[in-house]
Amino acid sequence: MKFLSNFTIEAIATIIVLIIVVVLRVLFTKLIRRYAKTHSNIEHRTNLVIKYIHLLLNIITVIILIIIWGVQKKDLLVTISSVATVIGVAMFAQWSILSNITSGIILFFFFPFKIGDTIKIFDKDFPIQAEIEDISAFHIDLITADGERITYPNNLLLQKGIAIVREKIEDKDFYD
Known part of the structure; x- marks a missing residue:
């Protein structure tokens, strides 16, 4: 009491x-x-x-x-700076993970594509056109027209140009 x-x-x-x-x-x-x-x-x-x-x-x-x-300010600052140093070293070693998570959040709020959309990624060495199968915190899963499965990191999506490809309209014969 x-x-x-x-x-x-x-x-x-x-x-x-x-x-x-x-x-x-x-x-x-x-x-x-x-x-x-x-x-x-x-x-x-x-x-x-x-x-x-x-x-x-x-x-x-x-x-x-x-x-x-x-908690005393001096003790708090020592603790926070120690934790920040350890986290900073760990994150520097794992910058790609942090970059992909941040990119995943940016993609959630600002990019118009969703599962089921066909996208074209403009990469000069390896251009990709595929359908989005899944979007996760670290990467997106793509399936090409040939059935090839591709895992593409979120941070690269922000670095490359992307286009959403409209579905092709099949040519139909119209009879009079």
């Missing part, structure tokens, strides 16, 4: 922050799902973006709670 009386303000602030986080998670989830419905995006991609947003909110929440509970 003595613990609660000594840290009443911190406990109340923690409860308020947790309530705000829950409300923000629900709000962001609804906004992203509404955006996905209006842009005909698939549920799988929507769920990935929602997970990324929730992860970001959780990290911010932990930082806020650390500040609320009075």
Whole structure:
């Protein structure tokens, strides 16, 4: 009981922050799902973006709670800089993964293609025309007209020119 009386303000602030986080998670989830419905995006991609947003909110929440509970600024800065250094070294080694995840989020919000579309990727060495079979956080799966399966990294999609190919209209004989 003595613990609660000594840290009443911190406990109340923690409860308020947790309530705000829950409300923000629900709000962001609804906004992203509404955006996905209006842009005909698939549920799988929507769920990935929602997970990324929730992860970001959780990290911010932990930082806020650390500040609320009075961790000394000097200790906090040493801890954050140490963690940032370790994460920076790990991410530098894994820049491709981070690049693909970031590209996946950009593709979700700003690119008009979806599963089932046929796209043409303008690569001078290896041009590709294929149908999109799946879009994930790291890559898209393509199937060519010959049945060849291609896994193409998301970050390369942002670097190359892409065209959405319209379905060919079959020539039909018209009789009088």
